[in-house]
Every structure is written in structure tokens, then in C-alpha cells.
Amino acid sequence: MPPLMKPFRFGRELPPGVLSFVMNIPTLITLSLVLAYPIFYAAYLSFHKVSLAELRRGVFPFVGLANYERIFNDPLFLLSLKNTLLFTGLSVTVEILLAIAIALLIDQTHIWTSRVTKFLILVPYAVPPIANGLIWSFMYSFEYGFLNRILFTTGISHSAVNWSGDPSTALIAVAIPYIWRTLPFAILLLHAALQGISHELYEAASVDGAGAVQRFWHITLPLLRPIIVVILVLRTSFAFAVFDEVLAITQGGPGDATWVASWYSYKKGFAPPFDIGVGAASAYVLAMIVGLLAIAYVRLIYRRIN
Amino acid sequence: MDQTPHFIGRRDLLLAGTAAFASRQASAQSAPWALQPTSKVDKLNFVVWTYGDIYTKISAKFKTDWGIPVDSTISSFNDHPAKLMTMYGGGETIDVSQSSPFSFPNFISQGLVEPLDDLPGAKEYLADLTESAKQVAVYEGKLMGLPYFSTVWVWNYFTDLMEKAKFEPFKTYDELMEQLRKAKQDKIAEYPIFWVAGVGLEQLPGTWYQMTWNRGGVFFDKQGNHQLGAGSIARETLKWWVQTFKEGLADPESLKAQFTSSAKAFGAGKNIYRGPNHHYGLNIANDPAQSPNAGKIKVLGSPGDGKTIGDTHVYFLCTATRDKAWAWKLLQYLGGKTKDGQYTQAINLARDAMLGSGYTSVMKSTAITEGWKPWGDPVKILEIWDKATYVAEVVPSIYKPWHFPWSDRINIEVSKALTGQITADVCCDNVIAAIKEVQKG
Numbered sequence: 001m002p003p004l005m006k007p008f009r010f011g012r013e014l015p016p017g018v019l020s021f022v023m024n025i026p027t028l029i030t031l032s033l034v035l036a037y038p039i040f041y042a043a044y045l046s047f048h049k050v051s052l053a054e055l056r057r058g059v060f061p062f063v064g065l066a067n068y069e070r071i072f073n074d075p076l077f078l079l080s081l082k083n084t085l086l087f088t089g090l091s092v093t094v095e096i097l098l099a100i101a102i103a104l105l106i107d108q109t110h111i112w113t114s115r116v117t118k119f120l121i122l123v124p125y126a127v128p129p130i131a132n133g134l135i136w137s138f139m140y141s142f143e144y145g146f147l148n149r150i151l152f153t154t155g156i157s158h159s160a161v162n163w164s165g166d167p168s169t170a171l172i173a174v175a176i177p178y179i180w181r182t183l184p185f186a187i188l189l190l191h192a193a194l195q196g197i198s199h200e201l202y203e204a205a206s207v208d209g210a211g212a213v214q215r216f217w218h219i220t221l222p223l224l225r226p227i228i229v230v231i232l233v234l235r236t237s238f239a240f241a242v243f244d245e246v247l248a249i250t251q252g253g254p255g256d257a258t259w260v261a262s263w264y265s266y267k268k269g270f271a272p273p274f275d276i277g278v279g280a281a282s283a284y285v286l287a288m289i290v291g292l293l294a295i296a297y298v299r300l301i302y303r304r305i306n
Numbered sequence: 307m308d309q310t311p312h313f314i315g316r317r318d319l320l321l322a323g324t325a326a327f328a329s330r331q332a333s334a335q336s337a338p339w340a341l342q343p344t345s346k347v348d349k350l351n352f353v354v355w356t357y358g359d360i361y362t363k364i365s366a367k368f369k370t371d372w373g374i375p376v377d378s379t380i381s382s383f384n385d386h387p388a389k390l391m392t393m394y395g396g397g398e399t400i401d402v403s404q405s406s407p408f409s410f411p412n413f414i415s416q417g418l419v420e421p422l423d424d425l426p427g428a429k430e431y432l433a434d435l436t437e438s439a440k441q442v443a444v445y446e447g448k449l450m451g452l453p454y455f456s457t458v459w460v461w462n463y464f465t466d467l468m469e470k471a472k473f474e475p476f477k478t479y480d481e482l483m484e485q486l487r488k489a490k491q492d493k494i495a496e497y498p499i500f501w502v503a504g505v506g507l508e509q510l511p512g513t514w515y516q517m518t519w520n521r522g523g524v525f526f527d528k529q530g531n532h533q534l535g536a537g538s539i540a541r542e543t544l545k546w547w548v549q550t551f552k553e554g555l556a557d558p559e560s561l562k563a564q565f566t567s568s569a570k571a572f573g574a575g576k577n578i579y580r581g582p583n584h585h586y587g588l589n590i591a592n593d594p595a596q597s598p599n600a601g602k603i604k605v606l607g608s609p610g611d612g613k614t615i616g617d618t619h620v621y622f623l624c625t626a627t628r629d630k631a632w633a634w635k636l637l638q639y640l641g642g643k644t645k646d647g648q649y650t651q652a653i654n655l656a657r658d659a660m661l662g663s664g665y666t667s668v669m670k671s672t673a674i675t676e677g678w679k680p681w682g683d684p685v686k687i688l689e690i691w692d693k694a695t696y697v698a699e700v701v702p703s704i705y706k707p708w709h710f711p712w713s714d715r716i717n718i719e720v721s722k723a724l725t726g727q728i729t730a731d732v733c734c735d736n737v738i739a740a741i742k743e744v745q746k747g
Binding site for chain 2 (some may be wrong): 051052056061073076141142143162165166167208231251252253254255256257259265270271272273274276
């Protein structure tokens, strides 16, 4: 009878720390190629003169901080940043409030309609952003739009509202479709988090005489905070980069009422005279702001939890 | 000397005719547009903006004539520069593309455009170009492109509402304003006038350029000094224009209107007048398939001496071509002659889409005088055509690479003025300030 063979082994077993590092290497390489390289390349471009001719030749003259100097001296860039901050503040706040409210509603499992709602809530998320923008631009149409038709038929107004053509309503007109499209994502996360909260906590609070508002304020909200941070970080960064709705509905107009930072970067980089270096610089400023805001959110909210 | 009259017999006539036909055929086959390049390619491509199905047809004809398939990349008019730029910057092959006259100098300065002077047949094309087309296609003495189409800015009016209001087409801007006010007051139309004032290179700025030129003004003088200061014609024109919005006479949808969308909106029959824009809008507004008021939209010249503006869009041979000789062949199919020596594309565009041509011979042909008839009065439009000046005479900055970003600022500032965010004076001051900013590059 042949002797039993020893199991095959690659030398000695790796310590857990090293093993986890090795296991992470493929992901690290993939992410470096897919995410880090474009980010660093954009940073490189922002310090160089890059237009069509340079891009074609592959030779980019170094210009130092000139591109950054140009954008900070451009009133349109500063206005775009202001509009972006307004848009982000508005859309993220409304989105989180609505998402919490809707997540709480569909969490009521004893209401059978909540199952239907759970499905329907996903529909806007499935609509491509540019299609969403186009759908809403038809809804906003001054003469033939659905929204004005509602106003007329319900007698709320006898004159049409120029939703996306009036400078005072244009930014809101862009924010509404954006919120409509991205809200399901926040609802899903919050709904999942709600399901992880133990019912015993609510029962104990009820025994102690806590009402619905107190239960929400002292149990639900603190336990939702980590997920709210995640939503805040993600939604803020996405709202800062809003583009499709602007392109489809207002194209930055009327005037500069809806010029947001990503629209500015696009116009600088992808319209004549194709200042890609300037476009990259403006995109980088945007990324920095988003990064700082994300750090601030995490520190602020986790500090409160601790 | 024999004075006997010499009569030509039937046989002589037949022989002469056959000889002439054979000689014409031989010369047609040796003509530059009929010669096959010696190099070999497996395909060609062009990057253009959309217009009906004209590119499907001409690509099919090219394949039939030369056996080479043509790939097309087609985007919207406003997105075309970005599409072209990303392809060029990304190192892709582009044989032929096209340009608005407003972005052409920029494309040339960026190195996208190949000069055509030395290519076979280029001189013949140059000789046949209209003056307006020459001003776009010839840049710093070199032929840089072949014409796609030419157009002039015309006004339109809707006959039903004109009759209802008992108006005659206006002859002065004051009369126009009076008519608009009266039409609004009498509830003939809630918004009596529809302007083509959407953001773009030729839409909103074009309307301002046209009315300023018609009133005798320009945006820059020959020395390059701006003409937008206090009391300037451009500034006064803008004030007048703003007033139509302030008094609720202008349709608010005007601020989103592009070329075709404005023609479609006007075809709905809710406005009396449509502000000046490309003449071929009639092709939509008077098309029964696209307009409920087809046949009721008429063309109108501009007030005073009728001066208006016009321009020509061009096709060009891209420096990123795979094969210059074949790309030139394809360029001729789009902007010149096909193998049979005909301006096939230009003639089809005139007959199918009411577009004007950058070639004198086409403009004088029945393709125009008969081809335009289904949608408008060719005689009337050609009268307006004769009073048109290339828009660069009004705005010479078009030849400068900074015109494009400056045009962006015009769109922003004028939109703000038209929507009441700033006054016309502030708008003009901002537009003046923007000149220096964009010149810094």
C-alpha cells in the first residue's frame, strides 16, 4: 500500500495581514487603472496647456498654476460654483428628507400597498439621466407642457409658468428632475437600514411611554446616522457633478442661471477653443470641494455618534 | 472665295452629335471628380451634424460609384464641435467633417483642416463659388473647404392672423412694434412675435447681428474696434428687442428656439411674425407633414433698404484623414461634384430641403428656381438673397479663434437682458468686457 501523500503547500502559511494584502492586490491594480489613473492624469492636464493641437501631438507645455489662475479670475466660474452649491444644498436636503419619509412609509409592512410602492419607487432609478432630462423638458414646456396643463385645468393659474425659462425658477426646474431620478437610491439604502433596527428597541421605548416622534428622534434617527452619512457623501458628490439634466433642460440658461461647475468644465474643455487644461483645472477644484465636504460630513456626524 | 451657302446634312449632324457626345463623355471621365485615386482604402468616414437622411443617400451613392463603404458619425448641430474634437483629440481617423462659418476659423487654427488648393479640380470649384461662400471657404488666401449650403436671414409671417388683424407686412421697426402691441391688445395673438433666440452660434446672436446690420450697424469696425458703446446701433437694437419681451409681445419659448424647432413652433399658428432666421425654415413651416398651417407661412424681407445677412456652412478635409486622395473624393461627394460631374448633393439639398448653394451655377439653376417652390416664393427669396451680406462683415471677429468663447458670453448676457435680469446697457458693457477676457485666451 503506497504511503499517504502530504497535502501540497506553498511553503509556509502567510500571516493574516500579509494574506489580506495579497488578496487585495488585484482590486488595487484594477482600481488604480480605472479610477486613480484618470484622476491623476486630469491633475496632470490641469497644470499644462492642452488644446486640440497639443492633444493630437501628445506634447503638453507646462503652465504651472495658470489654468487655476484663469478660472479663479473668471466670474462665470465663481457663479457656476455658487449655482452648484445652491443646487447641491437644495437637492441633497430635499432628497434626504423625502427619502427618510418615504422609507419610513414603505417600512410599514402591515400596509399591503407598501409592497407595490417598493417596486414603483425603483422606476425613476431605471431611467437614463439624459432621458430623464428630456422627459422633464417636455413636462416644463411653456405652451404644451404637462405641468402648465395641470395648473390650467385645476384653475390654480390662468397664465402659463415658464418653469425652465424663467431665471428665478430655472435652477429649481433642474433640481426637481434630478431629485426625482436619484431619490430611489437614498430610499433603498434607508429602507435597508430601517429593517436592521431591532423592534425590541421600539417596544421598550413604548413601554417607557415614548410616542412616535420620540421613538423616531431617539431611536430611528441615531441608528440611521451612519447610512445618512453615506447618502450625504454620495449624493453630495453626485449633485456637484450634475450635468445631464442641465444639458437636456436649460443648457446653462436662461443667461447663466443654471451654469453649474460641471457645465463650465464641459464648455471649457469640449467647446472651441477646447481649453482642456482649463476644463481639467475647474473639474479638479470641484473634486477638491467634494472631497473636503465628504471629510467634513464624516467627522461631524461620527463625532456626534461617538 | 466660295459664297455658296453650306447646308448641314442629316448625316453631318449625326456625326457631329456623336463626336460631341463622345468627346463630352471622354472629358467627363477624365475630369478630376471622375478620376479614381491610385491608393487603396477599405472604407472612409465623415463626422457631421444631422440633417434628414441626406448622408445615407450620398454614402450609398459613393459606395455604388466607387465600391467603398462610408461610415458616418452624426450628432446634433450644437454637439458637433465637441464630438469632432473628442474624436480628433483621441487620435481617431476622420476623413471629412463639416463646420459652421462661426467655428471654422477655430478649427483651422487648431490644425484640423487640410488646405485644398493643390487637389485636382479645386480651382474649378473655387471659380464657381459664390462671393459669400468664398468668404467662408477661403481662409488667408487658401481654399479650406467646400460649401455645404448657403442661407440668408428672412422674416416670416402667418397669413391667417395677419388677415384677422388686418395688417400689412411691416415696413419699419416702429410699425412692427405698433402691430405687435395692437395684436396683443386685440387678443389676435397672446404673443404676436416668435424670435429665434435659443442659445447657439447663429440663433440668438444671429438675430441680434441681423437686426443690427439691417439698421446700419456693425459689431466691429474695419480696425477691429467694437461698436457696442453707448448710442451704438447694436446697443439700441438690443434695447428695442428687449422691449418686445418686456411688454410680453415675444413668445417666451423663443429663448429655447433653434432653427428647426422655431419653424415648427411658428407653424403651429400662434404667432403673427417669426423673427429673422435662415430662409429654409419655410421647408418645415410650410410642409403639410410637419405643420398644420402649411402654405400659410410667407416670407418677408427686412425693413428699410432690406439689408440682411447670410452665411455658408462648409465641409472640410480633415488632417486626421486615412488617405488624402480618397478623402478628397468623399469631400467632393458632400460639397462638390459626384462622379457624373453633377453637384448631386447641392441639388438634392435645394430640392429636398430648400437649402441654398455656395455654387453660382447651382444658385442659377432650376434646382433653386423650381426646387424651392413647394415651400416658398423663390423669386421673393432670391430678391432678399441679393441684399444679403456675409455675416463676418457685421461681426469680423468670426475670423478670430476667440469668437467662439465670446459668442458664449453673448448668449449668456443677451439671454439675461431678454429675460429682464440685466438691462441692455449692462448687457452691452458686459459683452464689451468679455472681449478682453476671451482675447487673453
